[in-house]
Amino acid sequence: MDDRPYIARRPKRADGRRNYDAILAAARKAFETSGADASLEDIASQAGVAIGTLYRHFPTRASLVEAATRDGLENLVAHAERLAGHPDPLEALKEWMREAVIHFSTFRGLVGILAQSMYDEGTPSHAMCAAMHQSGADLLRAAQAAGRVRPDLTPEELFDLLSGAAWVREQAASGRDGSPRFLQLVLEGIVAPRRD
Amino acid sequence: MDDRPYIARRPKRADGRRNYDAILAAARKAFETSGADASLEDIASQAGVAIGTLYRHFPTRASLVEAATRDGLENLVAHAERLAGHPDPLEALKEWMREAVIHFSTFRGLVGILAQSMYDEGTPSHAMCAAMHQSGADLLRAAQAAGRVRPDLTPEELFDLLSGAAWVREQAASGRDGSPRFLQLVLEGIVAPRRD
DNA sequence: GACTCAACCTGAGGGTCCCTCAGGTTAGTG
DNA sequence: CACTAACCTGAGGGACCCTCAGGTTGAGTC
Known part of the structure; x- marks a missing residue:
C-alpha cells in the first residue's frame, strides 16, 4: 500500500527523542570507524539502548x-x-x-x-x-x-x-x-x- | 612464521580434485549471481560437499x-x-x-x-x-x-x-x-x- | 494528583552465516 | 592386504540479523 521509503522522524516523547539522538550519535561514530556495515547491535549497546529500540526508530539499516x-x-x-x-x-x-x-x-x-x-x-x-x-x-x-x-x-x-x-x-x-x-x-x- | 598468502593448490588425490573443481564451479556461479559475499555454505551444498571440505581447499573467502x-x-x-x-x-x-x-x-x-x-x-x-x-x-x-x-x-x-x-x-x-x-x-x- | 493510553522500551529467541575441530573414511602405495 | 596421509563430515559455538509478546512511562485530561 504505502511503499514510500521510511524516513526516520524525530519522535515526540522526550525519552524517544533522547534515545533517537543517542542512537544516531553512536551510529555516526560506528559508521566512521567500521563502515556502513557496522554492527547494529553494537550501535544499540553503545547508545545504551536495547536492540528493539534501535529498530523502532530505524527499521532498516x-x-x-x-x-x-x-x-x-x-x-x-x-x-x-x-x-x-x-x-x-x-x-x-x-x-x-x-x-x-x-x-x-x-x-x-x-x-x-x-x-x-x-x-x-x-x-x-x-x-x-x-x-x-x-x-x-x-x-x-x-x-x-x-x-x-x-x-x-x-x-x-x-x-x-x-x-x-x-x-x-x-x-x-x-x-x-x-x-x-x-x-x-x-x-x-x-x-x-x-x-x- | 609463514605469512605468505594462501594460494589454493589443486589437490593430489582424485576425490580431492573432484571436490576442488566442483566447489570452484559452484563458487563461480554463486559469485556471478550473488556477488563476492555469496554464502559459502550455499556454495558448499551446491557443490555437493560439506562445509568443512570447502574450508579445507579454500581456507579464506x-x-x-x-x-x-x-x-x-x-x-x-x-x-x-x-x-x-x-x-x-x-x-x-x-x-x-x-x-x-x-x-x-x-x-x-x-x-x-x-x-x-x-x-x-x-x-x-x-x-x-x-x-x-x-x-x-x-x-x-x-x-x-x-x-x-x-x-x-x-x-x-x-x-x-x-x-x-x-x-x-x-x-x-x-x-x-x-x-x-x-x-x-x-x-x-x-x-x-x-x-x- | 489520579487516570488513561499511545508511545515507548526490553530482551529472549529463531534464523542465517561464519569458521573450527574431533572423529570417521578412503585413495593410493608398497 | 595393510598402512597412512589425505580427505571428508557435520555438530557446535559465536556473531549478527530482525521480530514480537509483554512490560513501562511520558504527557495530556479531568
Whole structure:
C-alpha cells in the first residue's frame, strides 16, 4: 500500500527523542570507524539502548544511514545554491565536485548506498540524492552554457565520475590516497577542448 | 612464521580434485549471481560437499575468489603481452583498459577485493594484481613514450581510474550501465593535450 | 494528583552465516 | 592386504540479523 521509503522522524516523547539522538550519535561514530556495515547491535549497546529500540526508530539499516548523513548532504545542496551565483561557473562546478566527493566518502560503504539510492526510488536516501542530482545538474548546465565544460556531458555521467572518485577515495582511506589526483584527472578531462 | 598468502593448490588425490573443481564451479556461479559475499555454505551444498571440505581447499573467502578469478586475470596479462607489439600504443592501451574494466567487474564486489590486493601483499590475489600492474605500467609507458598519453600519469593513477570505472560498471550491473561512457571520458581525459 | 493510553522500551529467541575441530573414511602405495 | 596421509563430515559455538509478546512511562485530561 504505502511503499514510500521510511524516513526516520524525530519522535515526540522526550525519552524517544533522547534515545533517537543517542542512537544516531553512536551510529555516526560506528559508521566512521567500521563502515556502513557496522554492527547494529553494537550501535544499540553503545547508545545504551536495547536492540528493539534501535529498530523502532530505524527499521532498516538504510534508514539509519540516511539519518546519519542527511545533514552533510543538505549542506552540500545548500552550498550548491550559494555557488549558483559564482562569477566563474567552471570554478563553481569544480569546487562543488570536490566537496561532493568528500561527503560521498564520509565512511566506507556510503557511496555505494548513495549510488544505489540515486536512481532507486523507494530508498530512504533517494529524496536527498534527487536534490543533489538537481544541484549538480544546475551547476553543470551553467558551466556548459559558459562553454567551459564539454557540452555532451550529462548529469548522470557527472555523478558516475563523482561516485567513482569517491569510491577510490574510500578504498584508499587507509593508506595511499589517490583521490584528489583522481578527481583532478577527471576535471581536466571534462573541460571543454580548446578551440583550434 | 609463514605469512605468505594462501594460494589454493589443486589437490593430489582424485576425490580431492573432484571436490576442488566442483566447489570452484559452484563458487563461480554463486559469485556471478550473488556477488563476492555469496554464502559459502550455499556454495558448499551446491557443490555437493560439506562445509568443512570447502574450508579445507579454500581456507579464506579471498582464496576462493582468487582461484575463481585467476584464469581471467591471467588472460588479461597475456593479452597485454600480445598488445605490446601493437603499432599504435595508445590504441593498445585503450583496448587493454577496456578489457581490464570488464574483468574487474566480473561480479559485484570483485573490484574492491582487487583494489585491496593491489597494494596489500599477504593477500591471495596480490601476485596476480602485481602482474597486472606490471602489464598496465608497460602499456602506459609505451603510450607515453610515443607522446600519446599525458606524461604525468602514473601507473597507480591508471589503476585508480580503471578501478573507478569497474566499480561504476559493477554498480550499474542491474539497470542503466554508464560504464563504457565513463571509461570513454577517462580515456579522452588522459590523452596528451594537443600541441599549440 | 489520579487516570488513561499511545508511545515507548526490553530482551529472549529463531534464523542465517561464519569458521573450527574431533572423529570417521578412503585413495593410493608398497 | 595393510598402512597412512589425505580427505571428508557435520555438530557446535559465536556473531549478527530482525521480530514480537509483554512490560513501562511520558504527557495530556479531568
